[in-house]
Amino acid sequence: MDIQQPTADPHAEIREEVRKLCARFPGEYWRELDARRGYPTEFVNALTESGYLAALIPEEFGGAGLPLAGAAAILEEIQASGCNGAACHAQMYIMGTILRHGSPAQKAQYLPAIAEGKLRLQAFGVTEPTSGTDTTALRTTARREGDKYIINGQKIWTSRAEHSDLMLLLARTTPRDQVAKKTEGLSTFIVDMRTAKGLTIRPIRTMMNHNSCEVFFDNMEVPAENLLGVEGKGFRYILDGMNAERLLIAAECIGDAKWFIAKASAYAKERVLFGRPIGQNQGVQFPIAKAYAQMRAAEAIVEKGLAKFAAGQNCGEEANMGKMLAAEASWAAGEACVNTHGGFGFAEEYDIERKFRETRLYQVAPISTNLILSYIGEHVLGMPRSY
Numbered sequence: 001m002d003i004q005q006p007t008a009d010p011h012a013e014i015r016e017e018v019r020k021l022c023a024r025f026p027g028e029y030w031r032e033l034d035a036r037r038g039y040p041t042e043f044v045n046a047l048t049e050s051g052y053l054a055a056l057i058p059e060e061f062g063g064a065g066l067p068l069a070g071a072a073a074i075l076e077e078i079q080a081s082g083c084n085g086a087a088c089h090a091q092m093y094i095m096g097t098i099l100r101h102g103s104p105a106q107k108a109q110y111l112p113a114i115a116e117g118k119l120r121l122q123a124f125g126v127t128e129p130t131s132g133t134d135t136t137a138l139r140t141t142a143r144r145e146g147d148k149y150i151i152n153g154q155k156i157w158t159s160r161a162e163h164s165d166l167m168l169l170l171a172r173t174t175p176r177d178q179v180a181k182k183t184e185g186l187s188t189f190i191v192d193m194r195t196a197k198g199l200t201i202r203p204i205r206t207m208m209n210h211n212s213c214e215v216f217f218d219n220m221e222v223p224a225e226n227l228l229g230v231e232g233k234g235f236r237y238i239l240d241g242m243n244a245e246r247l248l249i250a251a252e253c254i255g256d257a258k259w260f261i262a263k264a265s266a267y268a269k270e271r272v273l274f275g276r277p278i279g280q281n282q283g284v285q286f287p288i289a290k291a292y293a294q295m296r297a298a299e300a301i302v303e304k305g306l307a308k309f310a311a312g313q314n315c316g317e318e319a320n321m322g323k324m325l326a327a328e329a330s331w332a333a334g335e336a337c338v339n340t341h342g343g344f345g346f347a348e349e350y351d352i353e354r355k356f357r358e359t360r361l362y363q364v365a366p367i368s369t370n371l372i373l374s375y376i377g378e379h380v381l382g383m384p385r386s387y
């Protein structure tokens with residue numbers, strides 16, 4: 001079953017092309033990588049060569065200059081094809097921080113090379129083991145010494161660190177007790193991991209293949225020219241990119257939901273037990289139908305968020321709600337898909353259990369559902385801040 005876009009879609013052609021590319025990377029490819037927690041280098045290269053990972057880089061820097069909705073369409077199709085965009089999705093939105101806050105020299109140095117595929121900017125070092133969601137409590141420090149910064153500390157869950165050339169890093173440049181607001185005194189750096197000394201990367205084995213790592217900085221030197229924007233304002237730069245990130249992750253969840261729903265409804269029609277297709281039983285049919293309704297609702301909100309983003313309006317409400325609802329829809333669709341397949345839902349060769357593990361992440365990362373509900377409670381409904 002092909003789940004169509006609900007409205008006339010300006011990105012129909014891109015979707016079609018992405019689907020064709022993904023068809024070259026079938027379930028066996030992902031299963032083999034999943035078993036050894038390998039990185040899908042060939043898949044990422046194919047996306048890079050086709051220009052998809054440079055979708056949001058403006059044409060003047062060698063990218064496709066697509067609106068955010070174009071990037072969302074690409075990621076959705078990747079997931080709906082059974083592939084996993086987590087191997088490279090961050091490049092799409094991390095790049096935005098350089099684009100918005102980088103100096104002309106930094107943009108000229110990095111963006112064309114990223115667009116061309118010569119440089120990978122896949123790693124985003126924000127989360128730390130002790131601070132977690134409480135980002136401004138992070139402990140990694142960057143101390144200025146002449147024309148460089150000396151970085152000390154640790155990050156956790158830095159995905160793709162082993163497979164990226166560059167990392168966007170958030171570190172504290174002024175101690176928390178010396179700033180008026182705890183959001184001040186944090187700075188953002190571009191770290192060239194190919195040459196950095198004092199950098200240790202340790203992979204963390206997780207329930208799905210996500211290439212996440214612990215990263216340690218021991219007097220790591222970063223040239224002062226790699227500071228993005230103004231020292232002390234880095235938290236604001238990271239926040240600036242979060243709506244785009246949430247909308248893109250939501251698009252991935254919608255893609256996952258479509259994959260599960262297509263797979264479940266097809267199987268429900270063909271599996272015959274007790275002399276009739278199992279999909280004739282409402283106990284099988286309704287959870288799939290419900291997940292479909294949830295997915296369409298999330299999709300409508302994400303579309304609204306993408307339109308607001310393109311119009312330069314504040315899309316915080318839609319980005320947060322869309323991400324939460326899409327992650328819940330993909331999970332509901334995954335549940336329905338496993339149940340519909342009975343025992344076969346657990347067999348690796350069906351790819352359902354793999355996708356099920358992969359999509360679970362998005363209720364926790366890059367932001368947990370609780371924190372989204374806090375956003376809605378505080379910023380949309382005007383209730384008191386809970387933290």
Ligand SMILES: Cc1cc2nc3c(=O)[nH]c(=O)nc-3n(C[C@H](O)[C@H](O)[C@H](O)COP(=O)(O)OP(=O)(O)OC[C@H]3O[C@@H](n4cnc5c(N)ncnc54)[C@H](O)[C@@H]3O)c2cc1C
Nearest residue numbers: 124125126127132133157158159210212365366368370387
């Ligand atoms: C596979 C994977 C990949 C990741 N990739 C990256 C990456 O590339 N870069 C990066 O920087 N980070 C990454 N992360 C980190 C991710 O963003 C965090 O795991 C997430 O933000 C939650 O933080 P935490 O794990 O520290 O949980 P905690 O902050 O310890 O939270 C634990 C629980 O408490 C809840 N909670 C906390 N505070 C509140 C509150 N005030 N009100 C209500 N509930 C609350 C949370 O919702 C959560 O359920 C990744 C994580 C995973 C698992």
